[in-house]
Amino acid sequence: MTETLSLLEVYNILLNFQGPQHWWPGETQDEIIIGAILTQNVSWNNVVKALNNLHSAGIYTLKELDALSVEAIAPLIRSTLYYNQKALKLKTFTNFLRERYQFDLQQMFAEDLKTLRSEMLKLKGLGPETVDSILLYAGSKPVFVVDAYTIRLLTRLGFTDKKMNYSQWQEFITERIPQDVELYNDFHAQIVNLCKDICRNKPRCEICPLTLYCTYYQQNKENPVTSS
Ligand code: SF4
Incomplete structure (x- = not known):
């Protein structure tokens, strides 16, 4: 029994x-967010390869990523499968962060949690698991x-x-x-x-x-x- x-x-x-x-395996809030978007449907090893490629291209932050086109990002994250879609998702997020918060993550995470979560869930391609990973692991918000x-x-x-x-x-x-x-x-x-x-x-x-x-x-x- x-x-x-x-x-x-x-x-x-x-x-x-x-x-x-001791999660999440990212160094900075920016890296945690990029990793949370890239890890959809792939192992973390593939995400690490993509992060390394981004670093080799001098890309460490969401602001730096925002300056690149979808076409420029896609080959750098090829190891994460569906890389064209993921490049678009990254740009959707950086666009949101630029327009709403001028790339200030502290300001973003200072929003009312319910409001922020519901706004993030409206972003195309970001499902609840990705949004909640960002809120919990990058923002230290109480979201399971x-x-x-x-x-x-x-x-x-x-x-x-x-x-x-x-x-x-x-x-x-x-x-x-x-x-x-x-x-x-x-x-x-x-x-x-x-x-x-x-x-x-x-x-x-x-x-x-x-x-x-x-x-x-x-x-x-x-x-x-x-x-x-
Ligand atoms: S939790 Fe999973 S691995 Fe553990 S006993 Fe149950 S089925 Fe087996």
Whole structure:
């Protein structure tokens, strides 16, 4: 029988098992924002290659990026797939930042959170996961980032089997844990780390710290899926 666990207990088990994750892997707020836009559908290694190319071209900030055309940005970020679309998304964001805040990120993040989030969600190509990553990791705002890994893990653990959209998942999580930027930051990072290496599509339950509490494991342990 599966033991029940709160979301906070899940976090604590992951923290003990994996250690603090110290996210986001960007040096500056500008780099975190560029990385959050580039990482859609690709691994972080591919983003690093693109950031290195941008640095080699002397591009470190959103203001410097804004001075380039979409056509000039695209080849520099080729490693991130859909690079033409991503170049356009970067320019959409830099345009927003220039017109509304004259490239002043502190001024942008000083906006009322709900208003800022809803304005950012209107930008073409920026979905809730990207916007929330920017708000949490670049702006230190209390916004929990939901992604496919989060949904996979919490569903497998048996928290719910209801089909929920992004906002419903976000609400489901945030009403069960304290509103704390550090916790939101590290919890998301813990989930991503576990799901990249252990709770993969074909999970490696044999090395997971959550087996005792996992509905998926308890239901499949007699016939485990072979991990590759
Ligand atoms: S026990 Fe297996 S399915 Fe459950 S969370 Fe761990 S890796 Fe995922």
